[in-house]
Amino acid sequence: MLIKVVGLFFVLSALIILFSSSPYFGVFGVLLQALSFSVLLCIYGMPFFGLLVVLIYVGGMLIVFLFSTVLSAERFPSAGYWEILVFWFVIGGLSLPYLVGWEARLFQDLSFLPLGCEVGLGEVFGGLSIITCFIAFVLLVALMVVLCFGYEHTQNNLRKL
Known part of the structure; x- marks a missing residue:
């Protein structure tokens, strides 16, 4: 159940990045996506790589968004009604299978191994x-x-x- 919640946060943050018209909302989406991905890595037994994702990816991307905010951002960003409607429609469509108990049969055969188990x-x-x-x-x-x-x-x- 926890993996489904983290997956929903991952999809939600990707949609926030996709529909953000301002760098301020984009920073929030990138931060939420990196945190959900690091939690997913921690669940599968790789906490060091989760920490690396937070430190390197978030640090680098926040610097990029800082520069883009300084150069091109509006002082008070606003989102249009059409973007908000499409955003919530996509969120509803993606979260509906989780709410009705649908299981992804495609991913049941996957196994996750720590990086130390890899050869070569x-x-x-x-x-x-x-x-x-x-x-x-x-x-x-x-x-x-x-x-x-x-x-x-x-x-x-x-x-x-």
Whole structure:
């Protein structure tokens, strides 16, 4: 029963992120999703990875949302009636199977093992770690270029005022 409640919070937070028109609501959705995922990891016997999710994922994403809030947020965000109606309709449709006692037959055969039971964990990336680091470096350079162009664009707009 606890897993179903955590799953509902996971879906609810994903819908909050999907329908949020303001970064303020997006921060709440990301925080709720990370906390529900870490609780799910703790239920399945991996509390260390649950703690890592909270520390790394939430910390990084909250910094990103902080910058987006400073740059683009309205002072008093508002949600339209259409978004609220669709949000509660989707919530009702997704929570209805849990309320009437429907069981997901698809996931009954899954088993969850701790990470220590895996064999050959170091072979997951293998020789691809160099390519992964190269892709990360290229993305970092692209981010720096976009930030430089964005900074230059904001300076031109300020001069026109």
